[in-house]
Amino acid sequence: MKNYETVIGLEVHVELATKTKIFCSCSTQFGGAPNSHTCPVCTGQPGSLPVLNKQVVEYAVAVGLATNCTITQYSKFDRKNYFYPDNPQNYQISQLYLPICRNGSVEIETASGKKNVRIHEIHMEEDAGKLVHDEWEDVSIVDYNRSGVPLIEIVSEPDMRSAEEVIAYLETLRQTIQYLGASDCKLNEGSMRADVNLSVREVGSKKFGTRTEMKNLNSFKAIAHAIEGERQRQIELLEMGRKVVQETRRWDDNKESSHAMRSKEDAQDYRYFPEPDLVPIVISDEWIANIKASQPELRPQKLERYKKEYGLPDYDARILTESKHMADLFEATTKICQKPKKVSNWLMVECMRLVKDQDMDVEDISFSPVHLAKLIDLAEEGVITGNVAKDVFEKIFKEDIEPEAYVKEHGLMSMNDEAELKATIEQVVAANPQAVEDYHNGKEKAFASLVGQTMRATKGKANPAIVNKILKELL
Amino acid sequence: MNLMNLTAVELGKKIKNKEVTAVQATQAALDAIRQKEKAVNSFVTVDEEKALQRAEEIQKRIDAGELTGPLAGVPVAIKDNMCTEGMLTTCSSKILYNFVPTYSAQAVENLEKAGAVIIGKTNMDEFAMGSTTETSAFGETKNPWNTGHVPGGSSGGSCAAVAAEEVPFALGSDTGGSIRQPSSFCGVTGIKPTYGTVSRYGLIAYGSSLDQIGPIAKDVTDCATILEAISSYDEKDSTSVKREDYAFTEALVDDVKGLKIGIPRDYFGEGLDPEVKEAVLGVAKTLKDKGAIVEEFDLGLVKYAIPAYYIIACAEASSNLARFDGVKYGYRTEEYTDLHNMYKKSRSEGFGAEVKRRIMLGSFVLSSGYYDAYYLKALRVKALIKKAFDEAFAKYDVILGPAAPTTAPKLGESLSNPIQMYLGDIYTISVNLAGLPGISIPCGIDSKGLPIGAQLLGDCFKEKNIIRAAYSFEKTRTYMHSPLA
Numbered sequence: 001m002k003n004y005e006t007v008i009g010l011e012v013h014v015e016l017a018t019k020t021k022i023f024c025s026c027s028t029q030f031g032g033a034p035n036s037h038t039c040p041v042c043t044g045q046p047g048s049l050p051v052l053n054k055q056v057v058e059y060a061v062a063v064g065l066a067t068n069c070t071i072t073q074y075s076k077f078d079r080k081n082y083f084y085p086d087n088p089q090n091y092q093i094s095q096l097y098l099p100i101c102r103n104g105s106v107e108i109e110t111a112s113g114k115k116n117v118r119i120h121e122i123h124m125e126e127d128a129g130k131l132v133h134d135e136w137e138d139v140s141i142v143d144y145n146r147s148g149v150p151l152i153e154i155v156s157e158p159d160m161r162s163a164e165e166v167i168a169y170l171e172t173l174r175q176t177i178q179y180l181g182a183s184d185c186k187l188n189e190g191s192m193r194a195d196v197n198l199s200v201r202e203v204g205s206k207k208f209g210t211r212t213e214m215k216n217l218n219s220f221k222a223i224a225h226a227i228e229g230e231r232q233r234q235i236e237l238l239e240m241g242r243k244v245v246q247e248t249r250r251w252d253d254n255k256e257s258s259h260a261m262r263s264k265e266d267a268q269d270y271r272y273f274p275e276p277d278l279v280p281i282v283i284s285d286e287w288i289a290n291i292k293a294s295q296p297e298l299r300p301q302k303l304e305r306y307k308k309e310y311g312l313p314d315y316d317a318r319i320l321t322e323s324k325h326m327a328d329l330f331e332a333t334t335k336i337c338q339k340p341k342k343v344s345n346w347l348m349v350e351c352m353r354l355v356k357d358q359d360m361d362v363e364d365i366s367f368s369p370v371h372l373a374k375l376i377d378l379a380e381e382g383v384i385t386g387n388v389a390k391d392v393f394e395k396i397f398k399e400d401i402e403p404e405a406y407v408k409e410h411g412l413m414s415m416n417d418e419a420e421l422k423a424t425i426e427q428v429v430a431a432n433p434q435a436v437e438d439y440h441n442g443k444e445k446a447f448a449s450l451v452g453q454t455m456r457a458t459k460g461k462a463n464p465a466i467v468n469k470i471l472k473e474l475l
Numbered sequence: 476m477n478l479m480n481l482t483a484v485e486l487g488k489k490i491k492n493k494e495v496t497a498v499q500a501t502q503a504a505l506d507a508i509r510q511k512e513k514a515v516n517s518f519v520t521v522d523e524e525k526a527l528q529r530a531e532e533i534q535k536r537i538d539a540g541e542l543t544g545p546l547a548g549v550p551v552a553i554k555d556n557m558c559t560e561g562m563l564t565t566c567s568s569k570i571l572y573n574f575v576p577t578y579s580a581q582a583v584e585n586l587e588k589a590g591a592v593i594i595g596k597t598n599m600d601e602f603a604m605g606s607t608t609e610t611s612a613f614g615e616t617k618n619p620w621n622t623g624h625v626p627g628g629s630s631g632g633s634c635a636a637v638a639a640e641e642v643p644f645a646l647g648s649d650t651g652g653s654i655r656q657p658s659s660f661c662g663v664t665g666i667k668p669t670y671g672t673v674s675r676y677g678l679i680a681y682g683s684s685l686d687q688i689g690p691i692a693k694d695v696t697d698c699a700t701i702l703e704a705i706s707s708y709d710e711k712d713s714t715s716v717k718r719e720d721y722a723f724t725e726a727l728v729d730d731v732k733g734l735k736i737g738i739p740r741d742y743f744g745e746g747l748d749p750e751v752k753e754a755v756l757g758v759a760k761t762l763k764d765k766g767a768i769v770e771e772f773d774l775g776l777v778k779y780a781i782p783a784y785y786i787i788a789c790a791e792a793s794s795n796l797a798r799f800d801g802v803k804y805g806y807r808t809e810e811y812t813d814l815h816n817m818y819k820k821s822r823s824e825g826f827g828a829e830v831k832r833r834i835m836l837g838s839f840v841l842s843s844g845y846y847d848a849y850y851l852k853a854l855r856v857k858a859l860i861k862k863a864f865d866e867a868f869a870k871y872d873v874i875l876g877p878a879a880p881t882t883a884p885k886l887g888e889s890l891s892n893p894i895q896m897y898l899g900d901i902y903t904i905s906v907n908l909a910g911l912p913g914i915s916i917p918c919g920i921d922s923k924g925l926p927i928g929a930q931l932l933g934d935c936f937k938e939k940n941i942i943r944a945a946y947s948f949e950k951t952r953t954y955m956h957s958p959l960a
Binding site for chain 2 (some may be wrong): 040045046047048049050051052079081083085088089090091142165269271272273276277278279335473
């Protein structure tokens, strides 16, 4: 078999975090009864007209600046014409000829080092509604709540060569956009969507191979699998002496395979033309400067600050700043309890363990920093033991309970009363003559076993230092 | 006294002076409509009950001193492509035969704020596509001067309703001459304001970059008064312009001394009916006699205006009319096999021939491979036309020409030859391409007894120049009522 190189470019759709839609004042809130966040504009009523939400432009420019793009200071919207019931006007207002940002790049880091992925353009557009097919009643119903939710589409150059690079690129984009506050970028909820354009070519070849576009990728895992699968499929075709057909393919997460949706031959002619209902967007130098000035701290700066200001090791600072949400949680908790390293330990160890156990996204962590800060104080003051603290943390993580009240209610305070502990330990010693004998015969393990028995007897509440002390006395 | 013989402003004055109530005025309009509709068919919808109820409310507010404007209590008809909350709005198309909007167009709201009483919705060419009001799905409107002739279009219903004196005034819309041409055919006055002056919010779009709403009435005073009432800067319409001056009635001055009027030779060449030519040149002479400086000049590019207009308007229309698909509102075919079949059948059955022709034309010129050759080229022609007007307005305050090459053709004569019909728009469409204001005023009657209209054009935002010139000319003659009045 020949040696092949994979060439990948990405089209990433990101739903912007504006309160209202791109062309009307309807709410963008998720959920809500079907068609409750709608008006004449976002349901395509005759005579209605779009009015651009300024915040959309500001977010798009902010993302463009953070990804080193040139901002198009005279930008326009175009209409993309196609018929589908989720699209109430039967055209989507998008940008083709003069997109808001062009010629950017982001730096990614993989095991093989750092590299730049170039961004071809970023354009603004509106999202469509949602079709619900009721097989039972044999009808289709449409919900326009999502119709008109603002999106940006970030189109990369074909600069990636592996799934690893694609994931690194997406992680970098996600991090940057989350830090900007422009979107929450949740792949599973669709606020970030990636279409993968992939082709293969013989190593050393200058010409690109025929590419396919893969849609419906809802997780990093699906993206990685889809890339591997498509790469194999194209190589197999070429090895058999056949050709790759330029087409759009749909990834099926359950079957872990893709199937052709439509080929280039039946690609629609979108009949793009300038949107006559909107005036050109003119972005002054001053406006760009203002957006730049109000840009929040991005990850690289935050990473450095965590090391300097909180004295955290590089490792901690990296993990905490990987997600803006995690970093916010860290800062809020630290602000209350003033113990950065303790907070960092809790978040990196216990919190991340639970995130993995629950197969959750870091973005979905929802407990209050006040509760974590309180828990750290309780443990530090010796009110509860380390073991109990771990159990209470799990409660905080899952149900966001108030730890002090919870500890009191369930009698989880650590046992510091020597007389009380002495009585318990005496019972343990009496019940385990073998262990006592082993200890006297120099087996250190036997001591640990007796401590363990004591802890079990006190449901983990016994103060370990006191237990050690008394046990040594008794033995 | 026939209240409908009065102009809107005269009737408004009588209401203000308590000589007539708003209810009496409304009743007079409803009576006139009942009498004349069979002959003229200018309305798609008349809502008697709502109109009378509204007239009563208005009268109370007039009595309470809350409404003092010149249009308070005056009945009005609205072209059926402007949304009216709770009132059928069809664009004279089968595809919207049952469409009741949930909101009103901004221009309609502005009129309601001024206290006008909406009587109903007027007939038009389907989706404003046509120059005769014959493409309506609800039957053609007839010319009140001779019911064997068309009223012009696409605002033919509004112009016929005013000429037949069913209502004192009406709103129309003008994409390529749809106010000015039927006004000239019906012997009434109509203004197409500068693009961006009247909000398009709620106007069902034909060619978005060209559409403007404007007044149709018996005289210039009415038109200036109505334009003042309906114009506003509207945040809901991104193409709306915040103007410094909306006081159009200030230009109602009988004085054209020193006003520079240009006569484009290109507008008086081949194809112009000699009787129309003579009448329009008569206007020039009258204004010259009153002290205006009249000069002939070459405007140029006239022959490119029609193709450029039909490419741009149809391209926009093909996209604007995509939303009429049977999914959300309006007509849906009864039987269908799947989504595509439903789209195809609903649209095939719901749209008329002229609308389909323009959707196809527009889809074609936007198709990949043709976009540059047609659409982009048309936009370049549009820019050149604007430039030619800019140069002309550097020299002249007003440009004078005919509103149409002929007087109203006979019913049925135009539709058989669409190219001929399109050529009839030659004097009006450049104005839309350049975004200029234009006014059409009656200036004579031809040997067939049909009205002739002259058109005065001004530079962008210079409505006052054309209002003043038109008003001065109007002062030299008396309004001629149509035989159906």
